[in-house]
Amino acid sequence: MRRTLINCTGAIAARWGVWLGISLGWLVVYYSGLLVALVVQFGDWPNYVTYFNWPENVAHIFRSTPSLTDAIAISREEWLVEIGYLNTDFGMGISEWSLTLVPEKMLMMLIMGMLLATIWALNAARTRVCSFSEGGTTVTAAGAGAGFVALTGATMTWVVCCATPSWIVGLTMLGMSVAMADWLEPVGIWLNVMGFALLATTAFIMAARLNFPDQHVSSQSSAPQSFAQQSS
Numbered sequence: 001m002r003r004t005l006i007n008c009t010g011a012i013a014a015r016w017g018v019w020l021g022i023s024l025g026w027l028v029v030y031y032s033g034l035l036v037a038l039v040v041q042f043g044d045w046p047n048y049v050t051y052f053n054w055p056e057n058v059a060h061i062f063r064s065t066p067s068l069t070d071a072i073a074i075s076r077e078e079w080l081v082e083i084g085y086l087n088t089d090f091g092m093g094i095s096e097w098s099l100t101l102v103p104e105k106m107l108m109m110l111i112m113g114m115l116l117a118t119i120w121a122l123n124a125a126r127t128r129v130c131s132f133s134e135g136g137t138t139v140t141a142a143g144a145g146a147g148f149v150a151l152t153g154a155t156m157t158w159v160v161c162c163a164t165p166s167w168i169v170g171l172t173m174l175g176m177s178v179a180m181a182d183w184l185e186p187v188g189i190w191l192n193v194m195g196f197a198l199l200a201t202t203a204f205i206m207a208a209r210l211n212f213p214d215q216h217v218s219s220q221s222s223a224p225q226s227f228a229q230q231s232s
Contacts, residue, residue: 008207011125012118019117026113027106034154035083035099041173042085042097050082054103076104079165084157100155100165108192112149115199116142122206141202148195152188 012019039045058075065071084098119142155165161172161181167188168181 004208007210011121015121022117023113044085046083048086052079054080098157118203145195145198148191152192
């Protein structure tokens with residue numbers, strides 16, 4: 001376990017700048033992709049952006065909610081930014097679709113980006129070329145895990161589907177019926193956990209199998225010495 005942790009931190013430290021860029025860049029790529037998907041799906045450019053005082057709102061929730069458990073559950077759904085399309089054909093207007101930035105989901109995406117960056121760093125640090133089957137298994141596991149987390153971490157709203165940000169909006173955009181998407185919504189937490197488990201397991205296995213050049217050299221140099229000691 002200790003060797004695995006050392007391998008992991010060593011691979012990250014050797015490519016610290018790129019690792020940080022991938023971790024933070026994933027946030028930008030992910031939410032930009034969601035916004036582009038909404039624009040392409042509905043054919044309208046966003047026409048409003050709303051900023052929320054997230055720290056004050058969370059503090060107000062904890063001050064005014066007697067139950068700590070309820071306060072935590074409510075504050076987890078607080079929004080930071082909302083970007084969407086407001087249809088003004090009816091009265092004062094109605095938000096047809098929107099992309100919301102929720103700090104908890106953003107943190108989840110950041111952790112996912114860190115795991116992806118770690119897998120990349122471990123792959124770049126390997127001293128040998130893996131077999132086709134081994135490489136394919138790694139890519140498949142990491143891709144499946146990233147797909148599960150990305151799907152269930154989406155925070156989009158659509159007036160036809162639901163009024164709160166949910167990952168099932170993405171399912172309806174892909175053609176699934178609203179009733180089926182609503183039925184699948186409780187499964188989201190398990191898909192999310194499975195996604196993170198796949199990413200973490202992939203990184204762990206790659207770190208456990210990693211051999212740095214200095215480790216290889218030291219193991220070779222120690223062999224003649226031990227043989228000489230035995231012969232003497």
